[in-house]
Amino acid sequence: MDPVRVTIWNEFIHERTDERVRAIYPEGMHRTIGDAIATLGPYAVRTATLAEPDHGLPADVLATTDVLVWWGHVAHDQVSEAVVERVQREVLGGMGLVVLHSGHFSRPFQRLMGTTCSLKWREDGAHERLWNLRPGHPVLAGIGETVELDEEEMYGERFDIPEPDELLMVGWFPGGEVFRSLCTWARGLGRVVYFQPGHETHPTYHHPEIQAIIANACGWAARRTRLEDVYAAPNTAPREPRPAAR
Amino acid sequence: MDPVRVTIWNEFIHERTDERVRAIYPEGMHRTIGDAIATLGPYAVRTATLAEPDHGLPADVLATTDVLVWWGHVAHDQVSEAVVERVQREVLGGMGLVVLHSGHFSRPFQRLMGTTCSLKWREDGAHERLWNLRPGHPVLAGIGETVELDEEEMYGERFDIPEPDELLMVGWFPGGEVFRSLCTWARGLGRVVYFQPGHETHPTYHHPEIQAIIANACGWAARRTRLEDVYAAPNTAPREPRPAAR
C-alpha cells in the first residue's frame, strides 16, 4: 500500500512570538503533529507554513497531497485568496482536509462549510472530557469511551456548522458547556474532518490519543481519486437510445 | 398569522433579449412566479432584479425578507460580492433561500453549499418526470406520486452538492439521466431549498404543480428568527458553578 501523503499546514506564529507556546512546541505544532503521525502508520508527512511562498501550498504540493491538516488562529485573513480557492478545489476534487481547533475560523473551512463556524470560547485551561459516540469508527480506532484532557481552551455551542454527516465526539467542559468536537462531512469528492482540541498554550498535541485521532482522521479522509476540473458542467449527449452493450 | 414576506430575485436578462423567452414570460419570470405564489397562501411578494441598484437587495430589503427566491443564469458573475455576502449572512441569520434551476451556479448558492454545484445539462426540450420521495412533506403538500413536465432542459448527475438534509424529488429524463431535483439543507439558522425545473425557454413556471412546490418551499423555508451578528464568537464566562435557580 502506498503511504498516505499528509501535508500539515501551520500558521506558525504563536510558537515564534510567545514563550509559553515555544516551550511546548519548540519547532512548531506542525512538527509535533507530523512527527507523531509518522510513527502511527504509513504516512509520508510534509509541512507547510504561512510565511513560505504560496504559504507552502503551491498547486503541485496540493495535487500530490492526500490529506491536508490545518492549524491557524491569528492570521486567517493573511491566507491568500488564491490558496483558499486552491485548497477548496483540491478538496472538491478528492483531497482530505483535517481542520484543527482554531482552524474553525480558517477560510478554507468556512468556504467548504458555507457557514460562519463561529462558537463560544474561554481560555481558562480547565479540563475537557471528549465522549466517543461511535466506537469502532475508523477515525476513533483504538479510542475508548472518553478522552480526558487535563487542560484545554473551552469551545462551546452553538457551533455554526452544517449538520455533520457523522458526529463522532462531543466535548464536556466543567464550566457548563458542550461542543460537537469531532465531526465529518463529505464535500465534492473529498472528506472534511473537524477536531476541536489544540489550544496553543496547552500540550494537547503531545497527548497520545489526540495524536491517534489525528492520524486516524488522515487515513480516513485521504484522497482516493483526483478530479482536476471540478467546475466542469458538460453539455452531454443523450444516453438513450442506449449505447451498445460493452 | 403574519404573511410570509417573499422576495423574488431574477437576473431578468433573457426575457428582455430573447423573443422566445419574452413570449413565455412577457414581464419576467419573477412576475409569473410572484403572481402565482401570491394566490397560493399568505405571501407578501416583492421582486428584485440584477439591474436595480444593489440588484434590488439592499440591506433593509433582505432584513425584512423571510424567504428569497433566486433565478439567475448568464450573469452570475455580475452579482456584486457585497450582495452575495449579504445574502449569505441573512440566510445564516435565519432567512430562507429557494434556489431555482440555473441558480445552481449562482454565487449565493455555491457560497452556502461550499461545493461547485456543477452538473450535466442538455437543451433538448424533452420531457421530465419528477418522483416524489416524501409525500406529505410540507414542501410537497398537495403533490402526488409524480410531476410531469412536457418539456424541460435536462439536468443530470453528478450534481456536486453536499448530501442534502432531505432529498424530496428525483428527476427522470428520457435521455437516460437522473437528477436530485428537490433538496433541502439547513445553513446557520436558515433553510435552503434547491428546485431544478425552470429553463427559460419552457413554460415551466406556468405549471400549477411547479408553482405549488415553490410556494410550499417559501412557506417551509421562511424565516422564524433573525440573528444579526452571525460572526460573533463570544468570550464567555463559565456557567458553572451554576447561577442561582430562577
Place this chain on the structure above:
Amino acid sequence: MDPVRVTIWNEFIHERTDERVRAIYPEGMHRTIGDAIATLGPYAVRTATLAEPDHGLPADVLATTDVLVWWGHVAHDQVSEAVVERVQREVLGGMGLVVLHSGHFSRPFQRLMGTTCSLKWREDGAHERLWNLRPGHPVLAGIGETVELDEEEMYGERFDIPEPDELLMVGWFPGGEVFRSLCTWARGLGRVVYFQPGHETHPTYHHPEIQAIIANACGWAARRTRLEDVYAAPNTAPREPRPAAR
C-alpha cells in the same frame, strides 16, 4: 386551521404506586402534559394509558391521531405486539411520534430506530443544562440559548440511536456527561422526535420551557397525510412511452 389531534400515552404506573411521583403528578404525567399543551396552541388533546383496553390505542384512535406522545418506563414489555406494530405503521403512514425520557427503551421507538436506544443513567437529581443548537427551529420556537433544569436524572452517551436528521439540543450534566437530548428523524411519511428530560420523581413536566418544547414538537411532527397500506409494493406498468400530457 384544524386543531392538531394529540394523543398522550402514559404507562401510568409510578403515579399510582409511588408517593413521591403522585405528589408531583397527582393525575398522571399525561394530564400535566396534556393540560399544558392544550393552552399552548390549537391542540385537541386525548390521553391513553397502559391499563386501558388496547392500551387506549385501538386502530381508530391512532387513525385519528396526528401526533402521539409516549412516556413509558417499567412496563415496556407489557405493551402488546399488536399495539407496537400499529404505532409503527401509523408513523410510517404519516403520524408524528414524540418520545419522552425513559420512552427511549419503548418498543415503538426501538422499532422505528432499528437500534437498542440504550444509554447511561444515574438517578442523582443533579441539575441539567440543555444547549440549543438550532435557535429558530420550529421545535425550539421561543427557546433561548439554554434550558435549565434544577433536578433531572442523568442520561449519558453513548446513546445508541441512528444519526439524527436534526440534532437540536445537547444536555450537559454536572457529573461529567453529555447527551443528545432533542433529536428528530423522518421515518416513512412520519416524523419522530426524542426529548430526554422527564424523570418521574422530578417536576420536569411542570417546567414552562419543557412544556413549550413538547407542544412545539407536536405541531412540527403532526401528521400531514395518511397512507393506509404502508407495506404495499405494487407491480407497476411502465411510465414510458409516457402517458398523454394532462
Place this chain on the structure above:
Amino acid sequence: MDPVRVTIWNEFIHERTDERVRAIYPEGMHRTIGDAIATLGPYAVRTATLAEPDHGLPADVLATTDVLVWWGHVAHDQVSEAVVERVQREVLGGMGLVVLHSGHFSRPFQRLMGTTCSLKWREDGAHERLWNLRPGHPVLAGIGETVELDEEEMYGERFDIPEPDELLMVGWFPGGEVFRSLCTWARGLGRVVYFQPGHETHPTYHHPEIQAIIANACGWAARRTRLEDVYAAPNTAPREPRPAAR
C-alpha cells in the same frame, strides 16, 4: 492485514426450483458472489443458506463474521425470529451487513431500518443504468460514471427507507422510473449497505462491476470492533469531580 471474514447468506430456493435461475447460477448465487469476491481482495468467504440448521447462522458464525451479505426473496418469513434478532444484534455490535436486491423486504433489513422498505417493481428485463454520485468513495472504487446492466428487474421509488447517510448510486429505468440503488447507513457500531441490482432471472452477479461494488461494500462495512451486550444501559457513577489525572 487480516482477511475480511465475509459470510454470504442466500435463501437458495429459486436456484433449486426454477430452471432459468439454475442455468444462470448452477450452484447458487451465494457461490457466484462468493467466488467473485474471493478473487477481489483479502476476503475469507463462507456461505450460509436458509435450509441449514439455524439457517447457517448460529451465534459463533455471526460472532466471527465481519460482514454478512444477504439475498432473500420468497421466504423472508421463514427466517426465524431468533436469527433475525441475532443478525440485528451483531450489526449493532459492529458487524457489517450488505443487503442485496429483494433483500429489501428481508426482516433483518426492515428491523434495522425501522421502515417497511417497500418499493415499486416490474419484471420486464429491460436495462438499467446506475449513476455514480460519489466517485472515489471506497464502495465505488474503480467504478466510472455509470454502470450499465443489459437486463434487470425494475425497482422504483418511493423506496420506504430512512434518508440514507450516503446516497451513492441512483438507478434509471427505461420505463420511466428512478431508484436509490446504493445507500449506506450506520446502525449502532455497524454499517449497513443496500444495493439494488440482482434479480434471479438475470446474470447480474456475473457482471464484473456489480461484483466489484459488492466486494468494495464488504471491505467498507467490515466490522472494526465487537460489542457483545448491545442492550446494556449501565447505571454509572459521576465522572466529576474528575478522577486523578492518569
